[in-house]
Amino acid sequence: MSDYDPQAIEEKWQRRWAERRAFEVREDPDRPKYYCLVMFAYPSGHAHVGHVRNYMIGDVIARMKRMRGFNVLHPFGWDAFGLPAENAAIKNRSDPETWTRENIAHMKGQLQRLGISYAWDRELATCDASYYRWNQWLFLQMFERGLAYRRRSTVNWCASCATVLANEQVVDGGCWRCATVVELRELEQWFLRITEYADELLDGIERLGEWPAKVLTMQRNWIGRSEGALVRFPVVEAGVDENRDEIEVFTTRIDTIFGATVVLLAPEHPLVDRFAETAADSPGFRERVQQFRALDRTDRMTGAVEKEGFDTGRRCLNPFTGQTVPIWIANFVLAEYGTGAVMAVPAHDQRDFEFARKYDLPVQVVIQPEDVATEEAWSLAGDTMETSYAGPGRLVSSGEFSGRSTLGAAAEMARVAETRGIGRPAVQYRLKDWGISRQRYWGTPIPIIYCDTCGLQPVPYDSLPVELPAVAEFSGRGDSPLAQIPEFVNTTCPSCHGPARRETDTMDTFVDSSWYFYRYCDPSNDQAAFDPETVGYWGPVDFYIGGVEHAILHLIYSRFFCRVFKHLGMVEHDEPFTRLLTQGMVLRDGAVMSKSKGNVVDPDQMIERFGADTLRLYEMFVAPPEKEIEWTDAGLEGSFRFLTRVWRLVSRACHVLTDPAAETLGTQTLDDTHRAIRRKTHESIRRVSSDLDPRAHLNTAVSALMELVNDLYAFCERQGLPSDGADHSPAVGVDASTRAVLREAVDALVLMLSPFTPHLCEELWERLGHTTGVGETPWPSYDAAVAQADEIVVPVQVNGKLRARLTVSADVTEEELRTAAVAEETVRAHTDGKTIARVVVVRRKLVNVVVR
RNA sequence: GCGAAAGUGGCGGAAUUGGCAGACGCGCCGGAUUUAGGAUCCGGUGGCCGGAAGGCCGUGGGGGUUCAAGUCCCCCCUUUCGCACCA
Numbered sequence: 001m002s003d004y005d006p007q008a009i010e011e012k013w014q015r016r017w018a019e020r021r022a023f024e025v026r027e028d029p030d031r032p033k034y035y036c037l038v039m040f041a042y043p044s045g046h047a048h049v050g051h052v053r054n055y056m057i058g059d060v061i062a063r064m065k066r067m068r069g070f071n072v073l074h075p076f077g078w079d080a081f082g083l084p085a086e087n088a089a090i091k092n093r094s095d096p097e098t099w100t101r102e103n104i105a106h107m108k109g110q111l112q113r114l115g116i117s118y119a120w121d122r123e124l125a126t127c128d129a130s131y132y133r134w135n136q137w138l139f140l141q142m143f144e145r146g147l148a149y150r151r152r153s154t155v156n157w158c159a160s161c162a163t164v165l166a167n168e169q170v171v172d173g174g175c176w177r178c179a180t181v182v183e184l185r186e187l188e189q190w191f192l193r194i195t196e197y198a199d200e201l202l203d204g205i206e207r208l209g210e211w212p213a214k215v216l217t218m219q220r221n222w223i224g225r226s227e228g229a230l231v232r233f234p235v236v237e238a239g240v241d242e243n244r245d246e247i248e249v250f251t252t253r254i255d256t257i258f259g260a261t262v263v264l265l266a267p268e269h270p271l272v273d274r275f276a277e278t279a280a281d282s283p284g285f286r287e288r289v290q291q292f293r294a295l296d297r298t299d300r301m302t303g304a305v306e307k308e309g310f311d312t313g314r315r316c317l318n319p320f321t322g323q324t325v326p327i328w329i330a331n332f333v334l335a336e337y338g339t340g341a342v343m344a345v346p347a348h349d350q351r352d353f354e355f356a357r358k359y360d361l362p363v364q365v366v367i368q369p370e371d372v373a374t375e376e377a378w379s380l381a382g383d384t385m386e387t388s389y390a391g392p393g394r395l396v397s398s399g400e401f402s403g404r405s406t407l408g409a410a411a412e413m414a415r416v417a418e419t420r421g422i423g424r425p426a427v428q429y430r431l432k433d434w435g436i437s438r439q440r441y442w443g444t445p446i447p448i449i450y451c452d453t454c455g456l457q458p459v460p461y462d463s464l465p466v467e468l469p470a471v472a473e474f475s476g477r478g479d480s481p482l483a484q485i486p487e488f489v490n491t492t493c494p495s496c497h498g499p500a501r502r503e504t505d506t507m508d509t510f511v512d513s514s515w516y517f518y519r520y521c522d523p524s525n526d527q528a529a530f531d532p533e534t535v536g537y538w539g540p541v542d543f544y545i546g547g548v549e550h551a552i553l554h555l556i557y558s559r560f561f562c563r564v565f566k567h568l569g570m571v572e573h574d575e576p577f578t579r580l581l582t583q584g585m586v587l588r589d590g591a592v593m594s595k596s597k598g599n600v601v602d603p604d605q606m607i608e609r610f611g612a613d614t615l616r617l618y619e620m621f622v623a624p625p626e627k628e629i630e631w632t633d634a635g636l637e638g639s640f641r642f643l644t645r646v647w648r649l650v651s652r653a654c655h656v657l658t659d660p661a662a663e664t665l666g667t668q669t670l671d672d673t674h675r676a677i678r679r680k681t682h683e684s685i686r687r688v689s690s691d692l693d694p695r696a697h698l699n700t701a702v703s704a705l706m707e708l709v710n711d712l713y714a715f716c717e718r719q720g721l722p723s724d725g726a727d728h729s730p731a732v733g734v735d736a737s738t739r740a741v742l743r744e745a746v747d748a749l750v751l752m753l754s755p756f757t758p759h760l761c762e763e764l765w766e767r768l769g770h771t772t773g774v775g776e777t778p779w780p781s782y783d784a785a786v787a788q789a790d791e792i793v794v795p796v797q798v799n800g801k802l803r804a805r806l807t808v809s810a811d812v813t814e815e816e817l818r819t820a821a822v823a824e825e826t827v828r829a830h831t832d833g834k835t836i837a838r839v840v841v842v843r844r845k846l847v848n849v850v851v852r
Numbered sequence: 853g854c855g856a857a858a859g860u861g862g863c864g865g866a867a868u869u870g871g872c873a874g875a876c877g878c879g880c881c882g883g884a885u886u887u888a889g890g891a892u893c894c895g896g897u898g899g900c901c902g903g904a905a906g907g908c909c910g911u912g913g914g915g916g917u918u919c920a921a922g923u924c925c926c927c928c929c930u931u932u933c934g935c936a937c938c939a
Contacts, residue, residue, distance in 0.1 A: 221935055251939060303937045332937050342939045351937060430938060622864060638877055703876035795872040800920050802872055840919050846871045850919045
């Protein structure tokens with residue numbers, strides 16, 4: 001047989017798979033379905049070995065599941081809208097679509113050379129009107145239900161990208177894409193009411209048992225639910241009793257309200273401007289407010305700025321104590337959380353404590369720890385305490401509530417506030433509604449029309465899609481590129497048919513990626529986003545694989561959309577992704593691969609040198625899928641060496657194996673060597689099967705296969721099989737038992753290796769005389785009786801230290817083990833002259849002789 | 853600062869339920885083969901002592917539980933990730 005020539009083999013099998021449409025599937029109610037999905041790709045230009053790793057994990061799982069009898073949906077597509085296309089267009093003086101389509105073509109070629117088992121007939125690109133029209137459809141559905149709405153608001157603005165960012169897209173105060181520090185701007189924006197589902201999204205986390213705990217924690221933090229109360233503090237105006245202003249605060253510690261000695265406003269709080277109008281007598285008021293507002297946003301958010309504030313001179317009424325308290329403006333109070341106003345309780349909150357000490361504001365103790373003997377001790381401490389006390393305890397100096405335990409007091413006091421009409425229990429979330437308006441060209445047009453007479457009008461469903469107009473040359477200037485295109489902007493009102501203007505913002509591309517996994521199920525449907533019955537068959541996604549960088553953005557939006565579709569009656573499941581695996585990055589020289597660092601490893605070059613199978617195997621073997629890996633060429637060579645070894649082993653086996661149907665195990669007598677290799681074969685099947693499913697420990701599955709190959713080499717040598725390349729007549733001098741045992745082992749090896757290196761294994765499978773493809777052959781099953789050894793080696797310890805090994809029959813009894821262990825010579829050397837206090841026997845595992 | 857995860861040979865990593873630490877691979881060393889190199893095959897490879905048999909030590913550090921700890925508990929160190937004035 002010839003040498004291993006990956007290039008020839010890989011091309012041959014990729015062609016055959018395509019001809020056979022081997023990976024295209026349709027719904028089949030008689031077979032269990034399995035939806036294996038990798039996160040679709042942004043067509044940036046070139047796939048690198050990091051992408052390859054992601055896609056390989058999915059491919060190994062998909063191919064293995066197919067062999068295990070599942071009807072496997074394994075699609076791929078393109079997250080094709082987005083800013084880089086616009087930037088590239090400006091740079092190349094072309095248009096975003098050309099750039100995008102060329103990149104898709106190139107990357108698709110790269111992926112196809114890897115031999116991934118995608119159902120390419122379901123490929124989609126979000127920039128196709130046939131896809132994004134359903135973004136528009138869904139937007140209108142949400143608009144009808146009040147889930148999409150428009151409001152003027154302060155938004156995060158990235159000056160470099162010249163667009164708005166969602167809260168989720170602001171990372172450490174900068175743009176998630178380019179890290180430019182975000183500014184705040186007032187704009188009319190479209191929002192999706194994700195907060196409507198805040199509790200559902202939070203509760204659902206409990207049921208995502210097959211997601212990494214880390215991702216769940218991040219989502220919990222992001223939603224940031226806190227229970228507390230809203231309480232209104234009436235502003236005390238000299239001489240005015242009616243219709244006076246109120247400051248509503250949110251607190252999680254209403255049980256400390258008797259200690260609220262000052263109310264703090266965010267500099268952006270609406271009342272601040274009102275106060276400023278009448279603050280003529282207070283010089284510098286406006287200037288100081290301006291100073292606070294101008295503070296660097298990131299610094300304010302992260303606490304890098306010193307806590308400062310000043311007295312407005314106004315006072316309000318603490319509705320529980322009936323006492324007036326001063327109103328201050330403080331730079332650390334956030335306008336966007338809660339009500340933008342807080343009650344400060346210096347004695348029981350560290351921030352407030354520091355603030356009070358700095359400005360010499362009163363510290364009123366109202367909670368006393370259970371273990372402090374007397375109230376006096378703490379009342380005294382109010383003036384001398386060095387730190388706040390935020391723990392539990394008993395309420396003191398709290399009117400009718402004094403003596404109560406903090407446990408349960410907060411809930412009751414919130415209810416009391418409600419009956420008195422001064423507040424109510426309330427829940428706050430960190431999660432904000434999702435701003436989706438983007439002042440960009442390359443995205444889904446928002447299907448809304450503005451008419452001077454009729455106002456805001458949704459585009460009628462039968463006018464969808466609102467197509468993105470082509471542009472000849474892309475300048476990228478102006479806030480909303482679509483606004484520069486009169487043919488697009490000018491339209492007629494669907495209601496009065498008078499002249500009207502289209503919305504010129506496009507949707508955040510995360511809208512596109514929030515439901516693409518449903519579209520794959522029914523990709524060419526032109527009547528609906530998807531047929532609910534079809535998604536009912538394929539959904540939810542059983543196994544989803546992608547980078548942890550999407551832990552909050554994409555994965556929370558998709559869970560949100562799943563619920564919207566459920567409420568539209570289009571899906572029945574609660575969660576879109578049953579199991580999530582976040583694969584580790586591929587690093588080189590300790591850094592993420594990027595063009596600018598010049599450390600990108602191009603998969604095409606690796607395929608050229610070693611073949612796709614070697615690259616595939618290497619990336620699966622080097623570490624567990626979740627871990628990040630450091631790229632090494634040496635490791636790749638090792639994988640190539642292993643595959644060459646497999647090739648030679650099977651070639652050698654082919655010299656003596658002729659007919660799969662005849663070489664079966666039946667009544668042959670097997671000697672020890674035969675039994676040993678059968679044991680190894682079945683043990684390997686057991687290990688590889690469970691390593692792949694459900695454990696997804698792909699690296700140890702490969703290790704087990706390497707061990708099997710090593711043993712098979714030794715077996716061939718021992719049985720005197722002619723070596724590869726030697727002159728021989730088939731099967732000369734090789735008995736039927738040896739051939740049957742070898743056949744079983746080599747077949748199992750090739751089958752189990754095939755999800756990793758499908759081209760090589762298809763070729764070897766064919767050479768082994770099989771007529772069906774390796775991928776259509778059922779996964780091998782293991783026989784526990786065969787995997788079980790006749791004899792086992794049991795370690796013997798004396799006082800926990802290994803002293804001997806006993807080779808005993810597998811069905812040895814505890815008593816026999818005990819006797820044999822104590823009698824063993826090396827054991828006796830360590831027990832002589834001592835008392836055997838105890839002998840611990842763990843059947844089939846270990847003996848420990850305890851001496852004194 | 854708070855929270856979580858991790859820390860195992862020269863390197864990547866394995867050890868599924870508390871039961872032989874270091875599977876498998878890389879690298880290195882030796883042997884066979886070879887004109888030579890490469891490739892291949894076989895063997896060795898945690899540290900220390902020893903000619904060997906064997907012994908001692910060993911999973912970031914320190915304590916503990918247990919017949920038995922990489923694994924469980926407590927304290928500490930380091931790294932990574934997440935959160936970071938959220939009232």
